Amino acid sequence: MVNKPGNNLSFRLTTVLGILLVFLVIALGVSFYFAISDAQLDSRKEFLSKQTELAARELELEILNFEEDVNGVFGFLDDDDLDLDDYRQDLTTVIRRVVNNYPGLIDTVWVSLPDSSIFFTMTERNDFIRQPFEGFIRSKFVENASVYRSNPISEMQLLIRLNLVRFTRLFVENYYLNEGGGKSLLIRDQVFDLNPSGQQDSVAFQNKDLVTIKNDIALGLKGMYELSWKSDKGSVSGVLVQYPFDFGTLLENASLLFFIETEQITSGIYNTYLWLFSVLLLLLLLTIVFFIVSLTNNIQSQKKLEKSSREISDLFGQQNLLLKELNGFVYYHNHLGEITQVSDEVEEILGSPRKEFLEAFSTSSQHKDALFLKSMVTNALSEKTSHIALEYDYVRPDHKKIRVKIFEKLIFDDQGRFNGGLGICTDITAQFESSQELKLSENRLRTVLENIPDVIFIYDNTGMVIDFHVKEVIPGWDKSSLGKNISVLLPPDQKDETIKAFELARKTGQIQTVSRRLNLESGTRYFEIRYFPLDENRMMSLAKDITSQKIWEKGLVEAMNAADEASRAKSEFLANMSHEIRTPMNGLLGIIDLLELTELDEDQKQYLEIIKNSGNSLLGIIKDILDYSKIEAGKMDINPFSGKPAEELEKQIQMFIGLAQKKNIQINTEIDPLAYELFETDYDRINQVILNLVGNAIKFTPIGGEVSIFMNLENIEDDLYYLKTRVEDSGIGIPEHLIPSLTNPFFQVESSSTRSFQGTGLGLAIAKRIVELLGGELSISSKEGVGSKFSFSILLKKAKVQVDDTAKNLQEKRVNWFGMANEYPMKMLLAEDNDLNLQLMNLMLEQLGYSFDIAKNGLEALEMVMKNDYDIVLMDVQMPIMNGLEATKKIRESCHKEGLFIIGLSANVFDEDQKKAIGSGMDDYLTKPIRLISLAKKIEFFYKKKIMIKQ
Template identity: 40%
Template sequence: MTNTGKYQENKIKRQLKPKRFWWLIGLGGGAVLITLTLAVFFYNSISNNLIDNRNFFLNKQLEYAANEAQANLRNLDEDLAFFVNTQKINARWENNDASKELNELNIRELLNNYLNLIDSLIIEKDDFAQVYQINEPNQLSVTSINSSSIEELNEGEDIIVISGEEDFKLIVKLNISKYFDQLLDNYFLGSNTDKLVFMNDRFFKINGEGQMFFQDELIHENIIQEIDKGIRGDYSAFISNVYNADPQEFLLVQYPFTLTHLKGKYAFAFAQEKNTIDSAIFGNYFHLFIALFGLLTLVIFLIIKYFKITNENNLFLEKKSKHLNQLLKQQTILLQQSKGFIYYQNKEDVIYQVSENVKEVLGNQPDELVNQKLKDFILGDKADFLEKRSLHIEQKKEVFSFEFTSEKKDEGPIRAKVFEKLIYNEDKDYIGSVGIFTDINAKYKADQELIISENRLRSVLNSLPDIIFIYNNQGVYLDYYVQHEELLIVNPKESLGKKIDEVLTGEAGEKAMRAFNKVISTGKMQTEELDLLLDIGRRYFEVRFFKLDEKRVISVGRDITGQRLWERGLSEAKEAAELANREKSSFLANMSHEIRTPLNGLLGITGLLFKTPLSKKQNELLSIIGDSGESLLNIVNDILDYSKIEAGKMELDPVAMDFAMEMDKIINVFAGMALQKDLVINLKIEKSVPAMIVLDKDKLAQIFFNIIGNAVKFSKKGGRIDVIISGELIFTKNLILTCTVKDNGVGISKDKIPQLIKPFTQASQASNGDYKGTGLGLAIASKLIELMGGVLHIESEIDQGSTFTFALISQASEQKLNLLSNTAQKNENLAIENLADKHPLDVLLVEDNDINLKFMVMLLTQMGYNPDVALNGVEAISAVEQKSYDLVFMDNQMPRMNGMDATKIIRSMPNGRKMMIVGLSASVFKEDIELAMNIGMNDYLTKPVKIHQIVERIKNCILLKENQIK
C-alpha cells in the first residue's frame, strides 16, 4: 500500500471512530434505560405476585380455621345431646345439700375432650346445681351451689340443653376467647402476621395482645357489614395496634362464620404489613439497581456480550419450554389414564376449548365440541343437570359435579361424570368455567353389579324365617332382615338408630346386652335364650350373636316356642300380667261383686217364683227374666275369668275324664242353635287320642264353648262346622292334643285376625247387628289355651270361613270312671217344703242387702225355718252373745264390720265354736275363699247362690249336728 493509501485509510478510521463511539454510547444508554424499566416492571410484578400468593395463602388458612371452629362446636353439640339423652343422673340430697351421685367418668371425659372450649359444666335440678371444672393438675372439681347463684356464673356465652323428661338442666359455660386463642395458635403464618378474632364488633389479637384500630372508619364499617352478611373478603387498610398511633398499611383478610347455639357474629382475620411481604426482594433489587448503574461503565462490554447473553437466554427459554411441554404431556397422560379431558366454557356455557384427549373419551375431534354445550352430550337427565347447575351458580358455589349417561361416538352409551370449577368476577358474576369430563363407565358397571349382588343377598336374607339384625360395635341397630314382623316387640324400622337395651327391656334386654358385650370383648359367638311377651302371645327365641366384621355385629334369632313350651311353665307370664293389670283386675273384680250382689236376689227370687203356681204367660215371662239374669251372669263370669287370668290367679284343676263323652256333651250344648241355623256340627276324634285323659274339664269346656260358639255365631245358614282332635304321646304318658275347629262362615280379613284375641274387641264392629257379644270369648279361650301349654292360631278369609287350631298339654290316664256316680244326685228332686219339721235348726242370717235379705228369708221360710236377721257384723256378734245358733249365713262385705272380722270374734266366743258358719260373697277369687276358711268359716258360697246350694248346706249342718250329738 502506498503512503497516500494509508493516509486515506487512517482518515477514514478517524472519521468512523467517533460515530461508532456515539452509536455505542446511545446503544448502551438505551440498553441501560430498557434494563432499568424492565427491572422496575419485574419488581412490581413479583411484588404483586407475592402479595397475591400471600393473600391466597392467608384466605385458605382462614377458611380451614373457621371450618375447624364450627366443626368442633357441632361435635360438642352432638356430644352434649348424646350425654343428655343417655346419662342417668341420680341425685342424693342430704341435709338440703346439693351433692349428687353422678357418673363423673363421663363428665370428666366430656370436659377433657373440650378442655380449651368448656370453662365449666353445670347440672341443675330443682333448687340446687353442681358445677364441674378441670383444675390445673387435671383434676375434676365439683362444686355445689344454689340455683339462684347460677345467674352469677352465666356471664358470657352459654349452651343450655334440657333433658327429654325435663327433670334436669345442663348448662355449659364456654371460654370462647381461650378456645379461639388455642385454635389460631396452631396455624403458623410466618413472622409479622397478626392473628385476629372479630367479636363484639371489634378485632382483637389473640392471647390478649390488644385490639386493632382502623385509620379509615369507612373501611372498618364496610368490613363489619360484610361480616354481618357472612361475606368473606380481603382488604388493604391502615391499621395501628394502639389508638391514635402511627398506622401502617396492612394486608387484611377476614372469614366470617357462625357457631352452634351462639348468637354473636364471629370472624377470623389475618393481617400482615405490606412492606414486610416484599422486603425480602427489596434488598435483592437494590443490588440490581447498583449493578444497572454499573452498566453505564460496562455498556460496551454488555453490548459485546449481547449475543452471548441472548443465546444463553434462548437456551434458558428453550429449557423452560421443554419443562412446560413435559408438564403438559404428564397432564395429558394423567387424563388419558383416568379417561378424561379438559374443556372450557364461557359465561353462556358454550365450549370454546377442549383438550386433545377428547377423542379417547367421546370419540370426537376437539373442534367438534367447540361452540357446543355440555347439555348436548347428556342423555336423559338434561333438566336435572340444568336445574342443579343453575342453583350452584345462583348460590355462588365454586365447584359443581354431576353424573349422567352420555354417548361415545360409534360405540353407544357410557356413564360419565363432570367436575367443574365455576369462575366469577369481582362482582360475583358468573363468567365461565373449566371442567374435567371423565368416563366412569367401568366403575359404574362395577357399582351396579355390586348393587345387584347386594340385592340378591338381601332377597336371600329376607326369605329366611330367622330374625336377623345388624348392629355397630356400640349395640345400635343398623339394618334388619325380618320376614314376620309380628314376632317383634316393635316395628323393625323404629329400632334403627336405637340401642339393644332401648328396644328390649327387662331381663331380655340384660341378657341380649350381656351376650353382645361378650362378643365384642372375646370375638366368639354367644347364644342366649330370650323370653318375650308379644302381641300374639309369649314367645321363646334362641338368639346367636357373632361378629360380621370389625365394625359390625350380627344376631340371628329363631322362634323356638314349640320346643320350649312343654318344658316351661307360665309363672313368669302370670307375674308380669299380675303386675301390669293389677288395677284393671281390681276394677273388674269390684264390678263383678257389685253386679253379682243384685243378681243373687234376682235369680234367687226367680227360682222361688218358679215353685209357685204360674200361668203359661207368667211362666214364659219368668223364664225370660231367668234367662236374662243367667246371660248377665255369664257376661260377668267372662269378665271375672279374664280378670283372674290377667291377674295370674287362674289355676288348673286337672281330673281324669272320658274325653269323647265330655266332647259329646259340649257339642250337644249347641244342638239348639245349630238347629235354628240349619248347621251341621261334625266331631271327629282320631284314634291317637286315648279314651281317658287328665285335663281341667271346666277349662276344656270353656275353651270349646267360646270357639265353637264363635263358629256357630258367624256361620251361614246351612253351613258346616268340623271339630277335629288328634293326639301325640310324648314320653309314654305326656299327651299333646291338637284341636281344630273349622267353619265355612263369613270369615274375616287377615289384617283383623290379631283383633280376635284382644279383650273387649270384635273383628266386626257390627255390635248391633247379627253378631253380638262382649268380645271376651276368644280372648279368654286364647289365655286358657296358653295356660294349658298351647297357642291359638287363626286362619281366615272373607266369605271362605275360619280355622282355629291349638294344642293342649295333658296326660293319658288308665283310670275308669263310675258313670253312674252322680246320676242319682242329679235326678234327685229336692223337697224344701217343711224341711224344718224333720230337722229343726236355729238359723242366723247376716246380710245388709235388702233384696238378698228378702230372698234368703223367703227361701228359709218356705223350708219352715224362722231365721234371725243381723244387718252387719256388730249385730251378728250381739245375736250370738244372746243365743246359740246351729247355722249362720254370713255375708262378707257389710258396713261397720265385715263378715271376716265378725267370724273371727264369733269363733273366739264359747257358744260360737260349734256352730256352722257359711260365708256369702260375690268374690270368687281363690285367695278370698282360702282366707274365709282359714279364719273359721265351714263353707263358702259365691253369689248368686242357687236354691239347691242352700239346701245342701242345711243338710251338711244337719249331719254336723248329728255327729256332734253322737
C-alpha cells in the first residue's frame, strides 16, 4: 500500500488536536482539584484550632476544680469538730470521691494524722486501696507534680502525688482528630505524646520549630504553624495548632499541641476526584483513539513490511560478520546428505572452490571427509539426538593441516521425519594449538611437582583439600585427606596458629610460614609449611622437611648454652676473685691512707709511697681484667649524661701533671672552643680511654720528650657531632708489623721477663671496645724511634639542658678531713661481719671523729634501725643470716624513715651488683678497698643533702 501525503497530513492534524484537547482537560482538572483542596484544608485548620482551644480551656478549668476539691478535703481534715474516729470512718469516702472525679490524675494520696499516717493508691486493676504509712510524707513532694497542704497547729498534713501527663492524655481522648493527626503536651522543654498507645507513630519535631512554639507560649500566644516532622513513616508535612494554658497553681506555661498531616486532609478529595477525572480522561482518550485508528492501520502495515525487510537485511549482514569473526562458514544439506547451500567463506576456510565442496557431498562421491560427516549424522539419527558436535584435523589441498570444529542441528518435520541439517564449520587451529600448549605446560608443571620432595596440598578458600602431591608416604598426608578441611587434619595444639596463617595468607596474598611437628612411629619429624594463594579461588601449601635443620639448631642451642654457662662460670670466678682480693686490699690501702696521715720520716714516706703505688697498680690490674670480662660478655653499659668534653679532658690531663714533671715531659693541648659547650655521652667511658692513651704516651716517652693532645668536633647533622681526639708522643715508637696486634688482649710489644715497661696488655683492648660501643673507631699509627699517634672518634649529641651542678656544689675541695664530725655531725650504724674490715672502719671513722654502733649481720642492723634514729647506715652487702641487700629492702619496707641514708659497702665492682644495691633501696655504693677521702666525701654529701631536705 502506498502511503499518500494526504493520509499523513490528516493523521498529524488529528493527533495534534487530540493532544491539545487532552492537555486542556488535564489543566482544568488540576485547577479544580487545587481549589477544592484549599477549601478543605482551610476548613480543617479552623476545626483543629477550635478543638485545641476548647480542650485547653476545659483542661485548665478541670484543674482549678480539682484544686478546690483538694482544699475541701483538707478543710474536712482540719475540722475541729471531728475527732479521730470520724476521720478514720469518713476519710476513705472523701478521698475516693476526689480520685474518682479526676480519673488518671492522682497517683497516691498521703494523709498524716496526729497519731498515724495513711496512704491511698489506685492499683492497675483500678482498685482503691488504703494502707498505713510510716515515714515523713513531706519528702515525697515533687514540684509541679504534687499538691501539699498542712496545719502546724493540728499537725494535719495532706500530700497528693499527681500524674499530669496521664490525666491530660485521658482528658483529650474525646477530642476528635482525623486519621493521621496527633496530640502532644508541651511542658517547658519536654514534649509528651498524648495519643493512646499504638494509635499514632512516634513524632519528632525539628528544634527550630520547637523554639518558635516555645517563644509564643512564653508570651501567652496561641499559634498555628505549617511545618514538617519525622515519624515512623519518614518526613511528614502538616499543620500544628498550640494553645497555652496553666495547670492551675501547679504548673504554668504549658500548652496543648494538636496536629494533622496535610496529606490526610486532602486524601479523600484526591482519591475521589482522581477516580472521576481518570474516567473522564479515559473516555476522551478512547474517543480520540477511535478517530485515528483508521488512519494508522494502513501506515502501520507498511511500516511493518519495511521493518521486516530491514531486519532480514541486517540478519544477513550480522551472519556474514559473525562468520568472518569466527573464521567459519554455514552449510545446509538435505535428508540424502547432499549439500544444497553453503556460504562463500568455505573457499577461504577449506582452500577448495565452492563447487568442489558441493560435489564432494553428492550421492555418488567417495570423498573421505564427506563420508565421515555423513556417518556422524547417521549415528546421531540412530541414537535419536538432535545435533552433532565434533572436532578433527583436515588437510587442505595446499597440504596445510588445520583443526576444524563442526556443529550441526538436525531438522525434522511435524511428523518427525528427517529433512536435513543446518551446520557451521569453524577453523579453530589457533585455539587448538593454544590448548595443546597449555596441556604441555600443565604436564611440565606436574613433572616438576612430582620431582619436588616437598609435600604439596591445594585447598579451596574455605580450607577444604581438593588436591595433593606427596612423594613420600606419610601417615595422615595421603588420599584420606581429600575432601577434608584443614582444621580437621591438624592436631589441637597446632590448629590455631596454622588456621591463622592460612586466613592471613588468603586475605593479604603474602606467604605465611608456620612450623608443624609430626609424631610418627619412625620418630618425630618437623616440617616448615608455607601457605599462599594459588589463584582467586584456591590456596596452596608447601611443606618442607626441616628435621635435620632442627637437630642442627638443637645442637647449636646446646653449644650456645654451654658457652653461656662457661661465660657465667668465668664471670662468677672473676667476681669471686675480685671480692677475695679486694677484701684484704681494703685493709691494706685503708691502713696506708691512715698511715699516710701520721708523722713519718723521709724513708718511711718513700717506703709508704712504694706500698701505695703497688696497691694502686694491683687495683688497676684487677679493674682492667674485670672491665675486659664485662666487655667480652657484652655486659658493659653505656650511660650518657651531659658534660663539657674539654673540661673532662683537662681533668684527666691534670692527673698526669706530676708524672710529666718528674720526667720533664712537656704536655701540649689544642682544644676546639666548641668542646667547651654541653654534649651528651658517657664521659666515664671516654675518660677511661683518655687515661689509657695519655698514660701510655707519658709512660713510653723518654725524659725531656713531648706529648700533645688534640680535640675538635665536627657537625654531622642537626645536634649530632663527631668528637675527634688524638694523642701524639715522641716516644720509642712501635714496629709497624706489631701495630695490628696492639688491641689484642694481653698483648705486649716487649714480652720478655726483662721488659722495661710493665702492664697487663689490656688497656688498648679495653679502649678499642669502649670506642666501638660509643659508635666510633680507634686508629693507631707509629714509627719506630719517632713516636706514636693514637686517635679515636665517637658520636655524641649536643645537650639541650644545662648540667645540674648541685652535686658539684655539695662537694667542695677539702684538704684535711680530721675531726669533720664536729662540722658534719651524723649518727651512724656500721653493719660489717669481717673483723679486719671492722678494725679498718673503726680507725677511719675515729680519724674523722665519728662514734658509731656496730651490727654483725643484716638482721641485727634491721632491729637496731627500728629501735634507733640513725642518719647513715654503712651496710656491708655480704653478711651472714641476712645480707645487706635483704636488710636494706626490709628497712625501706617497714621503717619508713625518709631521713635515713644507706651506703652499701662491697668488694663486688660489677655494674649489675651496684644496680642491685640501688634497686634494694640503698642511696649510694662504695667499692672496696674503701679510701678515707671517698668515705669522708660521701658523709659530707649526705649531711648537706639532709640539711637541704629539712629546709
